[in-house]
Amino acid sequence: MPRAGLDPAVVVAAAAELADEAGLGNVTMGSLAERLGVRAPSLYKHVDGQADLTRRIATLALTELGDALRDALQGRAGPDALSAAAQTFRTYAIEHPGRYAATVRVTSVQPGDPLADAGTRVFESLAAVLRGYRIEQADTIHALRMLRSLLHGFATLEASEVFQLGTDIDESFTWLVGFVDRGLST
Amino acid sequence: MPRAGLDPAVVVAAAAELADEAGLGNVTMGSLAERLGVRAPSLYKHVDGQADLTRRIATLALTELGDALRDALQGRAGPDALSAAAQTFRTYAIEHPGRYAATVRVTSVQPGDPLADAGTRVFESLAAVLRGYRIEQADTIHALRMLRSLLHGFATLEASEVFQLGTDIDESFTWLVGFVDRGLST
DNA sequence: AAGGCTGGCTAACGACGTTAGCTTTTAGCT
């Protein structure tokens, strides 16, 4: 019985792939173990059960999303930055639906948690976008929450195919980004 | 063994209450049966399994939400209507987190489904709000999707306690409604 | 080379969803 050479990172990466392919709900200990060529109980040597696993997937997702946002925002400001951030956010959620779903399913977070740190970096990227607009100090938090709600809501609704076909969703998204830009510019 | 006098409506109502109290994830056939004073398999006489059950909860939720919106929008137009609709939406999602969660978990819908009808009525109420603003015909669908994304995203994030404490969430919400109003008014 | 940690395994339990099949109540028809 040869070793499989697993460690937490490998397990979580496989789980994230599986989540994207089959849906987060189908990331079962059994199916994940099978994909890794191992029996289900062996996973507990690397991960603290399913709750811990989805938490780690969420952390991975927020880290990746944060990196993507920082990449996209380099050298951009104002409407350009807003558009880039929004597109990046949306693209990530669509291309990694399982990972993204994990970020939603997560139960509340204590500070010091790596998940909290990863979330904070995403948050800061969105804050950086707003810095390109003249917004009252007191309103920044409100604008941030709005931006987040909008991006999250759009991504979620698009992923669950709630939007009726008929009018192009890309078109709606760019319209929506333009709407926010105009609103923040006044 | 006396009859319990159940029917689908009673079962779904109990399930919706349980979902709001304990979370949708804890609406198990066993716990629901216990609340109804019955054994789990008996529920299958009224409901087609768990998928059907959450689908019915979602239908109930969208029906209630649609009714609440229609009530709130009577005799209102423009900013007034927008504010009333937004508050109604948010309040419903907060007061009925389990029901609201069911509307998200639902798999795609065929026309003719009562769920689709209930969803359409909610949709039409939001469309009615937009009728109070001068919006290009072609942009209506975009504005509708934006409004929906925003309300849904905000409700979801608030429910999962993602917003950090620090600044009042009510305040952010009214700011956000004002932002949309100004944007739609130009 | 010995020995201990580490990462795999099997076995087993409890919770859950679901099906099958029995029994009793109840409602409707004559």
Place this chain on the structure above:
DNA sequence: AGCTAAAAGCTAACGTCGTTAGCCAGCCTT
């Protein structure tokens, strides 16, 4: 009112899943 059949409850049982316990083999250290 009595009979019958459908409806609504029940118990028993199965499969899946998450998880724990406890065993054993391979690798790293010395």
